C-alpha cells in the first residue's frame with residue numbers, strides 16, 4: 120500500500136469521483152485508413168505505407184470493417200449510435216507520430232449515452248454511464264530499451280501507426296477503486312464476447328487512463344482531478360486509484376490543494392508520480408479532417424449489427440443460472456470466455472443431465488484444476504469426457520467414489536476420461552443377493568439408525584447407502600443399492 124496514511128475516520132469524510140478512458144485496438148485485418156496489415160509482433164517498420172506514414176499527397180480511405188466493429192462495440196455498450204459523425208485531426212508533435220496528427224473524432228463522435236452495469240459492494244447493481252465511443256487511429260511506438268544500441272538511441276517502430284482504435288469514455292460515475300475494477304472487467308468481457316478486440320493488455324490492445332478526484336461527502340462540486348496514465352493491468356488500476364485517493368485526501372487535509380495534472384503509475388513502487396501539469400498540457404487544435412467525408416452509419420449497418428450481436432455475458436449468465444441451477448459465482452466461471460461457455464453448452468446439450476455436467480465441471484474438475492493452478496481449458500479431461508462421466512453417474516453405472524478415482528487417474532496420467540474409463544472400468548456389483556447380504560449386515564449392526572428411520576427420519580437411508588457402499592469398496596451399483604436399501608428398511 121502507499122506510504123500515505125490517513126485514518127479511516129478521515130478517509131470516510133471524502134468521496135472519490137472516478138472516470139475511465141479506455142483505448143481498444145480493433146481486430147481488423149488491415150489498418151484504419153490504409154491496406155497495411157494490422158498485426159502485432161511483425162518486424163519493426165514492415166507494415167507501413169505512405170498513408171500511415173503521412174507522406175505528402177497520401178490520402179486515407181476508411182476501413183469498413185473498423186466501422187462495423189466500432190458500431191458493434193457501441194451497440195453492445197448500450198450507446199446511441201449517431202447516424203452522422205465527423206473525423207477530426209488531433210494535432211501534436213511526437214516522434215512516434217510522423218503525420219503530426221492523429222485522425223480521431225472530437226465533437227461529433229460515433230456513439231454516446233451508453234452504460235455498463237456492475238455489481239456493487241452491498242450486493243446490488245449499478246449503472247456506470249458511458250459518455251462516448253469514438254473512432255481513432257493509434258500512433259507508433261518509441262522503443263527505449265531491449266535493442267543493441269538502446270543505451271545510445273531511442274528507436275521507432277511505426278507498425279502501430281494507423282491501427283484502428285475505439286476510445287470508450289465513462290461518465291464520472293465510479294465511486295470506488297473496486298467499482299473501477301468491475302467496470303473494466305465487464306467492459307473487457309463485452310469486447311471479447313463481441314470479438315471486436317483481443318483486449319490483450321500486455322500487447323497494448325487495451326489501455327486505460329483514469330481520472331480521479333475527491334470531494335467532501337455531500338459536496339456537489341467535483342474536486343480537482345488528476346489523470347493517471349500508463350497503468351497496464353486492471354489490478355494496477357485499482358491500486359493506482361487507491362493510492363491517488365489517499366494522496367489527494369492527504370493534500371487537502373494538510374491545507375493544500377490538488378493540482379490538475381497527469382501522473383504516472385509506478386507499479387514497482389506502488390505510487391504515482393507527477394508527469395506534467397495542466398499548464399504544460401497539449402492544445403490539440405482539433406479541426407475536421409479535410410480528407411475524409413462525414414461517417415454515415417446506415418440503417419442497413421445498424422440492422423446487420425443487431426443481427427450479429429451475440430448473447431452478451433450478463434444475459435448469458437442470467438440464462439445459465441436458471442437453466443443449470445447455478446449460483447452467480449459458478450455462472451461467472453462457466454462464462455469466463457465465450458469460447459468456453461459455447462463448448463460447455465454444446466456438450467451439456469448432449470448429456471442426459473446438463474446440470475450434472477455443470478456440477479462435475481465446477482466441483483470435481485474445477486477442484487483438481489485449481490489444485491494444479493490450471494484453467495478449465497487446460498484440463499486433461501475433455502468436455503466429451505465430462506459428458507460421459509456425467510452420464511455414467513446419472514445412470515448409476517458408476518458411483519461418485521469411483522468417479523473420483525477415475526478422475527484422479529486422468530489427472531495423474533494426463534489422459535482423457537473415455538480412455539481411462541475403458542481401461543479401468545470399475546467392477547460393479549450388480550448381483551442383488553450380494554448387495555442384500557451387505558445391507559442386512561449393516562442393518563443388523565446399526566439398530567439405533569434403523570429405529571430412527573422407521574420413526575420417520577427417512578433421510579437416514581443415506582447413512583445405510585453410504586455404509587454399504589463403503590463395505591463394497593465403492594463397487595455396489597448405486598441405483599440398485601438405493602432401491603434395495605429402501606426396500607429393506609421399509610420391509
Ligand SMILES: [Zn+2]
Pocket residue numbers: 150153154155166167168169170171172281
Ligand atoms: Zn499503411
